[in-house]
Amino acid sequence: MSAHRSPIPLRTAVVGTGGIARSAHLPALLTTAARNETEVVAAVDADADAVRAFADDFAIPYRSTDLDVMLADVRPDLVVLCTPPAVHREQAVTALRAGAWVWCEKPPCPSLADYDAIEAAEKGGDTDPYASIVFQHRFGSGARHVRRLLREGAFGRPLVAHCQTTWYRDAAYYAVPWRGRWATEGGGPAMGHGIHQTDLLLDLMGPWTEVRAMAARLVHDVETEDVSTAQVRFAGGALATVVNSVLSPDEVSRIRIDCERATIEVTHLYGYRNADWRITPAPGVPEETVAAWRDFGADVPSSHLAQLRALVADIRAGRRHPTSGSGGRQTLEFVTALYKSAFTDATVRAGGIGPGDPYYTQLHGGAPGWAPTASREEKTPA
Secondary structure (H helix, E strand, O other), X not given: OOOOOOOOOEEEEEEOOOHHXXXXXXXXXXXXXXXXXXXXXXXXXXXXXXXXXXXXXXXXXXXXXXXXXXXXXXXXXXXXXXXXXXXXXXXXXXXXXXXXXEEEOOOOOOOHHHHHHHHHOOOOOOOOOOEEXXXXXXXXXXXXXXXXXXXXXXXXXXXXXXXXXXXXXXXXXXXOOOOOOHHHHOOOHHHHOOHHHHHHHHHHHOOEEEEEEEEXXXXXXOOOOOEEEEEEEEOOOOEEEEEEEOEEEEEEEEEEEEEOOEXXXXXXXXXXXXXXXXXXXXXXXXXXXXXXXXXXXXXXXXXXXXXXXXXXXXXXXXXXXXXXXXXXXXXXXXXXXXXXXXXHOOOEEOOOOOOOOHHHHOOOOOOOOOOOOHHHXXXXXX
């Protein structure tokens, strides 16, 4: 295919046919296919039985256990990676070099070094294929509305923020061999669970400047943490707290931003609608102003579908999708800084982690008590 055309519909290949592909990506792709925005033309999985069943269930014409063979045979426009993070770098680079755009499930990849290698595989032109990350909470109508008002200064300066992803995962969850391991899951709740809320916080608040964090392994027998907390300073001066947990029976995902003229809050679990947002004005704000703030317009839930439609529109228009390049890297950089701060007991500043830093290539940074050990690896089957 030519990297400089805007195909209609986008001929799409799904790589990885597990739960997230079935529950989130295929429903979104089938909806956009009905609108002539995408066409699912291929499926790939290392498990021949799994890819056969997946292709049969969704009437996908081509199935393969080999990504390279599929790319040569089908030459898709878009490759959707629904695979574990440990293989995202290799698969994304392979797809980009074959001339396809990439939409990659979170976590994007296990390190900033991997992310930078993916970005380096892009040709860099405005209409050339690029890799983007599944950060769907940016694309619901609620976030779009609040983001616009924050950027316009309607609420005044953001002052204090709270970001909370407090979920519950039991021992059975971590009995799955690849979970709780740096090499295969990519991190604990700061990386694998709270990253969506963190991404939305950063998207709404703007650039962060420094983070001071703590992490602990309180319940689960894993390599990674099972809880973390962080204090964050933003470029505009606002301060925030970020809490990520898989130890919380009363599960919730929440962001609250206190500004000079209003408090904005969204409370949900795995996805929000307009009704999940609340705007509370400061005393003295005119009622008509508050009414305009609370007019979110048509209700578009945060979802894979909302982001996929935005991605397709961006590809067609020849523009960068917001979760590609630096727009996706900012969240991985923040998570990396959180881990470095927690494991070194030091404040970490934005832009301070690069080649030569142990945290640039591994999120545990080789820290004593956190880096993988032979005894733990022996207990955990490959």
